[in-house]
Amino acid sequence: MKVVIVGAGPAGLITALNLTKKGIKPLVLEKNRELKSTACAEGCSLIWLNKVPFDSKPYIAKKVSGAKIIFSGGAVDHIPRACAVLDRTRWLNGIAREVELNGGEVRLNSAVVAVDKDHLRLKNGNHLAYTTLIDASGPNSIAAKYLGIKYQYITASQYRLAANTSNMNELEFYLDKKFSYGYAWIFPKNGVINVGLGGDFALLDDFLRYRGLDSYPIIDRGVGIIPASGIQQLVEANIALIGDAASMPNPLSMGGLAPIICASRILVENINNLANYQREIKRHPIANPILLEAARNLVKLTEPDIAHIGRFLSEIKPGTGRSPSLNRIAKYPRLVLKLNQLKTLYQAGRIAVDYGW
Ligand SMILES: Cc1cc2nc3c(=O)[nH]c(=O)nc-3n(C[C@H](O)[C@H](O)[C@H](O)COP(=O)(O)OP(=O)(O)OC[C@H]3O[C@@H](n4cnc5c(N)ncnc54)[C@H](O)[C@@H]3O)c2cc1C
Known part of the structure; x- marks a missing residue:
């Protein structure tokens, strides 16, 4: 069985790691020359993070006790659910090393440009045969295109700011229409905060001024698209989709990491019967149409x-x-x-x- 995974983001690498634990040695193809996080606030509930068969502790920038929702008008609600804010780029590199230690291969600089029913075409012109293809290539999924699956997206913008986070013990979510049709967030790391929102940088700059963060040094800025269609088709013959490639982010919270961790286990359990993977996910809470x-x-x-x-x-x-x-x-x-x-x-x-x- 030759399992090829397209994309070395969280979905591709966590699935690769789970496969190696089952004795399957996948090949992961990544288009970039290095492994790095896409724009992300890097928050993940600890319950789910601990289900990755890997010691994520060294890659946690900060643990928080839960989340705080701040409503327009000023009311505050607290959700006591322990979360980690990750150093996601280091975390991905750590998982990739573990995949390779367990016999899998992560091949960088290997963009896939076309998918066919039993082989892939790479940017360098080479063809690669597979028996099972797992598409984890993110929101611009190459297999979704091949299968004619279309998603709607939202745009999210984020700054990383240098800040003293020693007194911050919660993820902060701001529900306020002045800044976002969804929500704005502040996630604390170690001496850094990830501040972002569903919307563009003009709105984010307004939010920074509102929160008095506009004079904080900007370390970098990132923008990303998040598929917001909910989970649709996941499988066609010997091709399975996971993560953003499968529009897996929770449509309400926009969190993508926990659904990936959850779905990856189900995918690997059903690697010899992909139709079952789709069936199980469709009746799972992460796919609930509500x-x-x-x-x-x-x-x-x-x-x-x-x-x-x-x-x-x-x-x-x-x-x-x-x-x-x-x-x-x-x-x-x-x-x-x-x-x-x-x-x-x-x-x-x-x-x-x-x-x-
Ligand atoms: C601003 C922002 C903040 C977010 N914050 C959070 C958060 O705090 N918590 C949370 O849970 N979720 C968050 N999300 C969502 C989360 O980041 C995504 O759901 C998650 O990154 C999806 O992982 P993935 O592996 O499916 O895709 P990606 O992370 O996009 O990884 C896909 C990988 O595939 C590679 N690739 C793409 N095309 C090809 C190709 N043709 N050939 C080879 N390789 C290819 C890419 O280079 C990339 O490495 C956020 C999203 C955004 C935009």
Whole structure:
């Protein structure tokens, strides 16, 4: 069995590592001359990170105790779920080394330019035969193109800023329509913060001014696209898609790492029966259509709606459950009209917390 993986990002490398643990030695083809992270806030829940069969600890820049949601209007909600903010480039290089120690191969400078049913064409003109192809080539997936699968995307912009992070113990998510149709984030690393949002740099600059971060030294800036269509087709004959190539990021939280870790295990368990991989993922919470519905609802909410949701959540006594019901939101008339949307957001939010952000 010759398993070839296109792309040495998290999806390709984690899948390669899981395959080596099963005794399969894959070949990973990466177009770049070195392994490096794409634009990413680098956050991943610890529960999922610990499921990668690799010691990720040396690559964690900072551990935080959970996430803090800051709503327009100022209300704050806390989600106690331990997370890591990674040094993602070093982490990827560490996993690649482990893949090679276990007998796999990671070949750099090897762009795949065309996919066919049993072979690939590389940029250098060579052809490469495969029995199973795993496409992990990210949002501009080469196999999705070959199979005619199309996604919608959102654009996300991010700065890395030098900052003192010693007092920061949570990921911060800002739900505020002034800055983003989705959310803005501040993730602390070691002496660095990743600050970004769904939207462009003009909005991000406004957000920096609002948060008083506009004088912090910029280390670098990055922009990326995130497939936001939810999970669709994953398999065709001997080709399987994973990660951004399969539009796996959670449509509500836009987190892509936890769904990759989760899906990679299922893919490797079913490597000899790819149809089963697709079947299992389709009935898994990471593919629940409610996530897409909730993401669309979030975009439709107005700034006053968000302010009211924040107040509603901040007034709930801890331990009494948080689901929205007519009784509980009766004192927020504008939310009563949106009860169904809120229920969807609540259910999807729970999935997003359990399966990463
Ligand atoms: C600004 C931003 C912030 C984000 N923050 C977070 C976060 O905090 N937490 C989280 O969980 N998710 C986050 N995400 C999403 C997350 O980064 C992605 O879901 C994740 O990187 C997807 O991994 P992947 O391996 O599928 O694709 P990628 O990371 O895109 O890797 C694909 C790899 O394939 C290679 N490649 C592409 N085409 C070819 C080809 N033709 N031949 C050979 N190689 C090829 C690329 O060079 C790359 O190395 C963020 C995304 C953005 C844009």
